[in-house]
Amino acid sequence: MFTDFKLMDDRPVSIQVKDYMKRLITKGGLQSNQRLPSTRELSSLLNVSRNTVVMAYSDLEEEGLIYVLKGKGNYVAQAAGSVADAGQRWQVDWKQQMNDHARIAEEQDLMKRGIRSSQGMISFTSIAPDEKLFDIDNFRRAFLDRMSLEGEVLLNYGYAKGYKPLIDYLMHDMENKGVDMAGKDILITNGFTEGLDILLSVLTKNSGRILCENPTHHTAIKNFKLHGFSITGIDMEAGGISLQKLEQALSRERYDLAYLVPSYQNPTGIVMSPEKRRAVIELMSRHQVPILEDGFNEELRYSGAHVAPLIASGGGNSIVYVGSYSKILFPGLRVGWVLADKELIDYLVSVKRARSIHTSTLDQSVLYQYLHNGYFEKYLKRAKSEYKRKYELAVQCCQADIPFRDLSGDGGLHLFLAFENGFDTRQLLNICRERGVIFTPGTIFYTDGGGGNTMRLGFSRVADADIVKGIGIIGQAVKEQM
Amino acid sequence: MFTDFKLMDDRPVSIQVKDYMKRLITKGGLQSNQRLPSTRELSSLLNVSRNTVVMAYSDLEEEGLIYVLKGKGNYVAQAAGSVADAGQRWQVDWKQQMNDHARIAEEQDLMKRGIRSSQGMISFTSIAPDEKLFDIDNFRRAFLDRMSLEGEVLLNYGYAKGYKPLIDYLMHDMENKGVDMAGKDILITNGFTEGLDILLSVLTKNSGRILCENPTHHTAIKNFKLHGFSITGIDMEAGGISLQKLEQALSRERYDLAYLVPSYQNPTGIVMSPEKRRAVIELMSRHQVPILEDGFNEELRYSGAHVAPLIASGGGNSIVYVGSYSKILFPGLRVGWVLADKELIDYLVSVKRARSIHTSTLDQSVLYQYLHNGYFEKYLKRAKSEYKRKYELAVQCCQADIPFRDLSGDGGLHLFLAFENGFDTRQLLNICRERGVIFTPGTIFYTDGGGGNTMRLGFSRVADADIVKGIGIIGQAVKEQM
Structure with missing residues (x-):
C-alpha cells in the first residue's frame, strides 16, 4: 500500500x-x-x-x-454512507427506455454517423471558422476588462432573457441594419441551435408542416423531425429559393412556419437576391406563414451591395430572426439570440428558464466587451480578407480541376457542387478518402432523400496549398468515376 | 442632421x-x-x-x-435589401400560436409570478451562493492559465459530451466518492436544469408517473409537468422521505422514475440518513424504479459523518446522478453534469447536440482549471465556515423568535419552517413585506397543493445583522397572526 x-x-x-x-x-x-x-x-x-x-x-x-x-x-471513520450491494444486481435496460425523441436524435446525429477525419487528411467537411484567425489577445483583454468592472456579478445568477448590455448592443446593431424594433425583443440563447429548438417547442401544430429551402442546414432538418414536424423542401435556384415552386407549395397546403437562410445558405452558399427577398415576404404574408430567418454568416459579405436581413424588410411581426456569433467568431462561446415579437419572446424566456436557467454570463459578458471594444470589427476585416482569398482560390481550383455541372457559393466558408444525375458523391468520397481527401456528400442536406449527386466543400480551415492539392485529387477522382 | x-x-x-x-x-x-x-x-x-x-x-x-x-x-448606395412595407401590415397573434408546453412554462415561471424584492428589503428568498465569497482573483488566474495553454482550442467548437479534462476530473472525483465507474459515463450540461430536462425528454412513458419527495425542488416539479408526467409526492419526515408512504405508493402503482434530493433537500434542508439511503435503494430495486439523484449542494457538509451519494451505494446501473457547480460555486458559469450508464449517456449526448451543440467550452475549461489548481477546496473551506455561522445564527434566531411547529434544515443554505395547519404563510408574507422582509411561502414546493402553512428561509445572501432583524420581524408577525 x-x-x-x-x-x-x-x-x-x-x-x-x-x-x-x-x-x-x-x-x-x-x-x-x-x-x-x-x-x-x-x-x-x-x-x-x-x-x-x-x-x-x-x-x-x-x-x-x-x-x-x-x-x-x-x-x-465508519463508512456511514456505504450501502454497497444494495440492489447491486438490478440492471436497467436503458435502450428499452428510450422514446422516439431519443431514437431520432441518435439516428440523426451526424457526429456519430459522419465522415471521420484522420491525421494528415485534407478535410473539406468543416465550415467552422479557422482558429488561426482568433485574436486571443483581444479576447483576453475583453475578459480582464469585464471582470474588473463586475466580476462578482458575472459569476452569480443572471437572467433567462440574457445579459442586459449584450441585449442592448444587439438591439442597437439590428436597428442599424434597418430593423424596426418597435414591439420586438431579444432572448439570448446557447447558440443558434438552442434558439431554433426553443422556438420549435412552443409552436402549436396547426398543419404540423414546415417549409424550407431544399437542400438546407442539416441541424434544422434534424430538429424539425425531432419536434414531429413534416418537412416540405422547396428547390433552390440561382438567387435563392424557387419562387414558382414556393407558390405552388403554398397554394396546395397550409404551413406553420417557413425556415429560410437568406445569406450564404447552408449548403448551397447562395445569397438570396433582393427581388426574391421582397417576393418571399409578400408570398408568406399573403399565405400567412411566419418566417424563421437564420442569420447564418450574414456578416461574411466579401463584396457586392449591402443586403439587409429579411426582418429588416417588413413582414410586420411575423419574422423570427435567429442570429449567432458562434459561427463566425468563436464557436466555443455558445451565444446566439432570437429577435422577435415581444409577446413571443416572453414565452420563449419562460421555456429557456425551464431548460437551462440562462446562458453562461461569462460567455455573454466577454462577448459583449469584445464587441463593445471594437475588436469584432477588426477581427471581421482580417477574417473576411482571409476567407475571400481562400474562396477565390477554391472557386478557381474547382473550375480548373472538377468537371461539375453546377457550382454555387457567393462567398461564405463553403462551396456546393452538383454533378449530372446518377453521379454518386458517396462513392466519390470513398475513393477520395483513400487518397487522403474528405468532403460532405450532399444527401444529408436534402429533405427528400435527393442530392446524391451533390457535395459541400468547406474551405475555411484548409490551408491554401491543401485547397489546391485536395481539389486536384477530387477532380481526378471525378474524372475517373465519370 | x-x-x-x-x-x-x-x-x-x-x-x-x-x-x-x-x-x-x-x-x-x-x-x-x-x-x-x-x-x-x-x-x-x-x-x-x-x-x-x-x-x-x-x-x-x-x-x-x-x-x-x-x-x-x-x-x-441603393438600399438593395430594403423591401420595407412588404407584408408590413400582417400581424401574427403569437399568443394564439403557443402550445401547452409554452403555456405551462409561462404559468410555472416563478420569476414572473414570484415575490419581488425591492431596494432595502431583507430577502430570504434566495438560496444562491453569496457573491461576496467569490474569489475573483483565483478565477482570473484559472482563466489566464487555461487561455495560455490552449486559447484557440477553447474558442473553437468543442464536443457535445463535454470538455475532456473536466469530464476526467469529475469521473475521478465521483470515483473518490465511492462510485463504481465501470459501465458509467458523464455528459456535461448547462447546469443541473439542462441535465434534468434532457433526461426527461428521452424517457419512454410507460406509466407516465414520477415519484418524488414532497415538498421538493420547484424547478423539478415544473419540468415534470412540462414533460407531461404525473407526479406522486411522498411526505418528508426527519431523516428524509417517509419509507412507509414510499412503500405504499410503490405497491399501488408503477413509476417510470423517482426523483430524490438526498442532501440538504430543497426546500426542507434535510439530509437523508444512511439507513434511509439503503432502504430507498433496496425498495426501488425491488420495484424496479430507476432513481434520478439530484446532487444538490452535497459538498456543503458542515459537520457530521461523511455521507456518500446514492449512486455510490449500489443500485447497479439504475441511478442517474445530476451534479452541478452552479449552485455552490459560480452560478453564472452554467456547468452541470449527468453521471449514468454509458448507453443512456450515449443517447443523452445526441439530444444535447441537437439542443445546444455543446456547453460553453470557456465555462468548462476555466472551471476545470479552477478545480485542478485546488482553488475550489480553498473556496469551499471559506464558504462552509461562513455559511455554517449564518446557519447557526438563523437557527438560533428562529428558535428564539418564531413560534413554529417544526424547523428543518441540517445545514446548507436554507431552513424550512412549518406552522400549525391552517396557518397561511402567504398572508404572513403580505404582512412581512410591508415591514421590509420577504421569504418563500412553501406551497410552490408541494406536488399536491399543500404546504400553505410552510415557508423557506434562504440565508446565504443575508448579512448577519439582517438575519437577526429579519427573523425578528417575521416572528413578531407570526405571533400577531396566530
Whole structure:
C-alpha cells in the first residue's frame, strides 16, 4: 500500500494526498476504524512534506472520512454512507427506455454517423471558422476588462432573457441594419441551435408542416423531425429559393412556419437576391406563414451591395430572426439570440428558464466587451480578407480541376457542387478518402432523400496549398468515376 | 442632421461614426444616391478627427452601404435589401400560436409570478451562493492559465459530451466518492436544469408517473409537468422521505422514475440518513424504479459523518446522478453534469447536440482549471465556515423568535419552517413585506397543493445583522397572526 501514489506537477500536493487517501477509504483499501500511518510515516511513504500530510489529514477529518483519537492517531471513520450491494444486481435496460425523441436524435446525429477525419487528411467537411484567425489577445483583454468592472456579478445568477448590455448592443446593431424594433425583443440563447429548438417547442401544430429551402442546414432538418414536424423542401435556384415552386407549395397546403437562410445558405452558399427577398415576404404574408430567418454568416459579405436581413424588410411581426456569433467568431462561446415579437419572446424566456436557467454570463459578458471594444470589427476585416482569398482560390481550383455541372457559393466558408444525375458523391468520397481527401456528400442536406449527386466543400480551415492539392485529387477522382 | 451624434467613452470612435452613419442610411435619414458630407465637413460636424471619418467611410464602403465617385465624393448606395412595407401590415397573434408546453412554462415561471424584492428589503428568498465569497482573483488566474495553454482550442467548437479534462476530473472525483465507474459515463450540461430536462425528454412513458419527495425542488416539479408526467409526492419526515408512504405508493402503482434530493433537500434542508439511503435503494430495486439523484449542494457538509451519494451505494446501473457547480460555486458559469450508464449517456449526448451543440467550452475549461489548481477546496473551506455561522445564527434566531411547529434544515443554505395547519404563510408574507422582509411561502414546493402553512428561509445572501432583524420581524408577525 501507498506505493502507487503519483504526484502531478501543478495541483496542490496536500489535495493530491487527500484525494489519494480518500480513494483508499471509499474503495475499501482502508477499513473502518483502521489506524492510519502517522503523519511522519505517511510523509516518508509518499515522499511529501509532513506539513502536507497534516493538511490532508485535517481536510479528511473535516469531510468526516477520518477521526482523531487524542494521543493515539488518525482512524478511518465508519463508512456511514456505504450501502454497497444494495440492489447491486438490478440492471436497467436503458435502450428499452428510450422514446422516439431519443431514437431520432441518435439516428440523426451526424457526429456519430459522419465522415471521420484522420491525421494528415485534407478535410473539406468543416465550415467552422479557422482558429488561426482568433485574436486571443483581444479576447483576453475583453475578459480582464469585464471582470474588473463586475466580476462578482458575472459569476452569480443572471437572467433567462440574457445579459442586459449584450441585449442592448444587439438591439442597437439590428436597428442599424434597418430593423424596426418597435414591439420586438431579444432572448439570448446557447447558440443558434438552442434558439431554433426553443422556438420549435412552443409552436402549436396547426398543419404540423414546415417549409424550407431544399437542400438546407442539416441541424434544422434534424430538429424539425425531432419536434414531429413534416418537412416540405422547396428547390433552390440561382438567387435563392424557387419562387414558382414556393407558390405552388403554398397554394396546395397550409404551413406553420417557413425556415429560410437568406445569406450564404447552408449548403448551397447562395445569397438570396433582393427581388426574391421582397417576393418571399409578400408570398408568406399573403399565405400567412411566419418566417424563421437564420442569420447564418450574414456578416461574411466579401463584396457586392449591402443586403439587409429579411426582418429588416417588413413582414410586420411575423419574422423570427435567429442570429449567432458562434459561427463566425468563436464557436466555443455558445451565444446566439432570437429577435422577435415581444409577446413571443416572453414565452420563449419562460421555456429557456425551464431548460437551462440562462446562458453562461461569462460567455455573454466577454462577448459583449469584445464587441463593445471594437475588436469584432477588426477581427471581421482580417477574417473576411482571409476567407475571400481562400474562396477565390477554391472557386478557381474547382473550375480548373472538377468537371461539375453546377457550382454555387457567393462567398461564405463553403462551396456546393452538383454533378449530372446518377453521379454518386458517396462513392466519390470513398475513393477520395483513400487518397487522403474528405468532403460532405450532399444527401444529408436534402429533405427528400435527393442530392446524391451533390457535395459541400468547406474551405475555411484548409490551408491554401491543401485547397489546391485536395481539389486536384477530387477532380481526378471525378474524372475517373465519370 | 448630424447634431445628435454622441460619443461614448470607451468604444473606438471610427466605429461609432460608422454606426451613426449606417443608422442614418438604413433608417432613411439619408437617401439613396445622396451625396455624403466630405470627410473634412463631417469631421467638423461631428467634432472627430478627419482620419476617423476616412476610416468610417472606408468601412461603410466595404459593407456596401456607400459608394465612391472618384473626385466627386461619397454617395449612399441603393438600399438593395430594403423591401420595407412588404407584408408590413400582417400581424401574427403569437399568443394564439403557443402550445401547452409554452403555456405551462409561462404559468410555472416563478420569476414572473414570484415575490419581488425591492431596494432595502431583507430577502430570504434566495438560496444562491453569496457573491461576496467569490474569489475573483483565483478565477482570473484559472482563466489566464487555461487561455495560455490552449486559447484557440477553447474558442473553437468543442464536443457535445463535454470538455475532456473536466469530464476526467469529475469521473475521478465521483470515483473518490465511492462510485463504481465501470459501465458509467458523464455528459456535461448547462447546469443541473439542462441535465434534468434532457433526461426527461428521452424517457419512454410507460406509466407516465414520477415519484418524488414532497415538498421538493420547484424547478423539478415544473419540468415534470412540462414533460407531461404525473407526479406522486411522498411526505418528508426527519431523516428524509417517509419509507412507509414510499412503500405504499410503490405497491399501488408503477413509476417510470423517482426523483430524490438526498442532501440538504430543497426546500426542507434535510439530509437523508444512511439507513434511509439503503432502504430507498433496496425498495426501488425491488420495484424496479430507476432513481434520478439530484446532487444538490452535497459538498456543503458542515459537520457530521461523511455521507456518500446514492449512486455510490449500489443500485447497479439504475441511478442517474445530476451534479452541478452552479449552485455552490459560480452560478453564472452554467456547468452541470449527468453521471449514468454509458448507453443512456450515449443517447443523452445526441439530444444535447441537437439542443445546444455543446456547453460553453470557456465555462468548462476555466472551471476545470479552477478545480485542478485546488482553488475550489480553498473556496469551499471559506464558504462552509461562513455559511455554517449564518446557519447557526438563523437557527438560533428562529428558535428564539418564531413560534413554529417544526424547523428543518441540517445545514446548507436554507431552513424550512412549518406552522400549525391552517396557518397561511402567504398572508404572513403580505404582512412581512410591508415591514421590509420577504421569504418563500412553501406551497410552490408541494406536488399536491399543500404546504400553505410552510415557508423557506434562504440565508446565504443575508448579512448577519439582517438575519437577526429579519427573523425578528417575521416572528413578531407570526405571533400577531396566530
